[in-house]
Structures are given as C-alpha cells and as structure tokens.
Amino acid sequence: MTNQNLPALTVLVADSSEIFRRGILRALQDAPDMDSVWDGELVESVEATEALQPDVALIDIGLPQQRGLSVAWQIRMRNPATATIILSPYEDDNQVFQSVKVGAAAFVAKDTPADDLLRHIREVGAGANLISDTLQGRPGVASQMIQQFESYSLAGIETEKLVSPLTNRERQVLSMISQGHGNKQIAASLGINEQTVKNQMSGIMAKLHANNRTHAVVLALNSGWLDVPEGPIAPVPGSPPAS
Numbered sequence: 001m002t003n004q005n006l007p008a009l010t011v012l013v014a015d016s017s018e019i020f021r022r023g024i025l026r027a028l029q030d031a032p033d034m035d036s037v038w039d040g041e042l043v044e045s046v047e048a049t050e051a052l053q054p055d056v057a058l059i060d061i062g063l064p065q066q067r068g069l070s071v072a073w074q075i076r077m078r079n080p081a082t083a084t085i086i087l088s089p090y091e092d093d094n095q096v097f098q099s100v101k102v103g104a105a106a107f108v109a110k111d112t113p114a115d116d117l118l119r120h121i122r123e124v125g126a127g128a129n130l131i132s133d134t135l136q137g138r139p140g141v142a143s144q145m146i147q148q149f150e151s152y153s154l155a156g157i158e159t160e161k162l163v164s165p166l167t168n169r170e171r172q173v174l175s176m177i178s179q180g181h182g183n184k185q186i187a188a189s190l191g192i193n194e195q196t197v198k199n200q201m202s203g204i205m206a207k208l209h210a211n212n213r214t215h216a217v218v219l220a221l222n223s224g225w226l227d228v229p230e231g232p233i234a235p236v237p238g239s240p241p242a243s
Contacts, residue, residue, distance in 0.1 A: 008035045009125040012052065014045035014071065015060035015087065020110065024058065027114040034121065042067050046074045054082055055125045059104075061088040061095060073102040080211065083124045093140040099131060100141070100214050106130035132213045133182035141180065166207060166225050173200045174226055178217045 011034055015021045021039045028036045038048045042062050049057055057075055062068035072084045083105040088095055091109055099107045105124045108117060123130060166174065169190070176186045183197045190197075201213065210216035220226035 008033060009056060009121065010035050010037045010052070010054040011121060012037055012045065012049055012054040012057040012082075013039040014042050014048075014057065014068070015039075016042065016062060017060070020060075023114075024117070027118060031118050034118070042071050045071055046078065049075050049079050049082055053079060056121050057082050057084045058121075059084055059086055061086055061099075063089065066095075066098070069098050069102050072099070072104055076103040083127075085120060085124055093138055096131070096134055096138060097141045103212060103214070104131055105212070107134050129213050132177060138180060166204060166220070170200055170204050170207075171220075171226060173197060174204055174217060174220055177201070177213055178221070178226065 011028055013021050013024050013028075013036060015024070025036050025039060028034050037052045037054050038045075040048065042060060045057070045059065057072075059068045059072045059075070062071070068086060072086060075082055075084055084103070085106040085108055086095075086099040086102075086104045087108055087110055089110050091107070096107050105128070106120050107130075108120055112120075120130060172190060173186055176189065181189075183194045186192075186197045187194045201216075204210070204220075205213070205216050208216050208219045210219055217226065
C-alpha cells in the first residue's frame, strides 16, 4: 500500500531464498512510502532492473560463489540511477571490501530487523552512501582500500581534466573518509555538524565527477589532491559512534 502524500520508493528484491524474499516483501507492503516492483532470482535481476528502473535494488550476495557482487556491478554499470544494497548472511571484511568495489550503497546483514532494513532503503533511496559508514570500526577494510588505491591506475584517463582544486576543508573531509570515518566522527573532529559534512561531500563529488565516495577517494588519490595515509588507521579520539 502506498500513501499518496508520500513519494513511493520503488524497490527490487533479488535473493536466492524465496522464503527470505517473502519476508522482505511483507515488510515493504507495510511501508507506506515503498513499492515492490519485482522479486526473483539473481540471474533475472539485471534485466528486470533495466526494464523497471527501480530506485533501490536489494541484492543477495549469492554465497558461496558471491554471484550477487557481479550482479550488483552489472546493475550499477547499466543503471547508475539505481542504488544497490548488498544483503549477506554474515559480515566479514572481505565481503564489505568487495561490496565497496562494486559500488554498493550499503552492506546489510540478513538478520537485520525489518525496521532497520526499511530505514536503510529510505536513506539509500534519498542518495545516502551508507557503506562509507560501514567502514567505521573496520580498519582491515580501510587498509585494503588504501593498498588498492596506491596501486590503482586510471589508465588512459587524463585526471587533470577530471579534477577541480579542492579546498583545505574538502581535503580534510575526504582524507577522513579514506580512513573509514563516518559523518559523525568527521563532524566531531572538525567541529562542524553532520549536514555540513554531507554538503562538503556533495561539493567534492561534483568537483571530481565521482559516482560515490569511494570513487571520489580514488580520483583524488590518483590526481595528487589527497595523500595516502600512512601507519595504522585509528578512530578519532572522543568521537561518537557512527549511526
């Protein structure tokens, strides 16, 4: 059911378990601001996404082959306006890292309560990149990202044509994002509010022509506008936990 006073978020559900899909669909049906447009197996989801253009796609990671990561990548490449959420039966650093690489907007455990899942869908549908906050408290993932960024090469792309100069504050914000800090930590460290952090990030992505925060970090590192952090990655002292 959809409240006509609210814009409905269209959601596609691709999961290997029909029972799990039924549970998600029931939660979506009870949400006044969401419409389920399709549910089915991973193999059919790319074509369904192209045909239906949903706002958000929930993608089962597809263990043990992790086929869902490939599906999420194809959806991001063919339908960049569709935000993807990776669903996984458990969390580990490598799964989170691979989800970052395929451009997922969020990584959510399958045992997440329905209300929390709906909140994630709403935030991602509104343009939030929650996977950046997932890196909070995961130094192993952040280290993997930095190692990859160091060796990453934008072969054949003249980065100076893509990049506009960043302000000192924008570089501070992006540097902290590259270390896995969430918006709350950045705001507390820099003495600004979370909305200002989000505004700064919007400006950074516009200047760098980036698709998401991870892409922005890659572009900034490879263009020389951001230094690769050295040493272990530690949380900001006194920072509140990321939500």
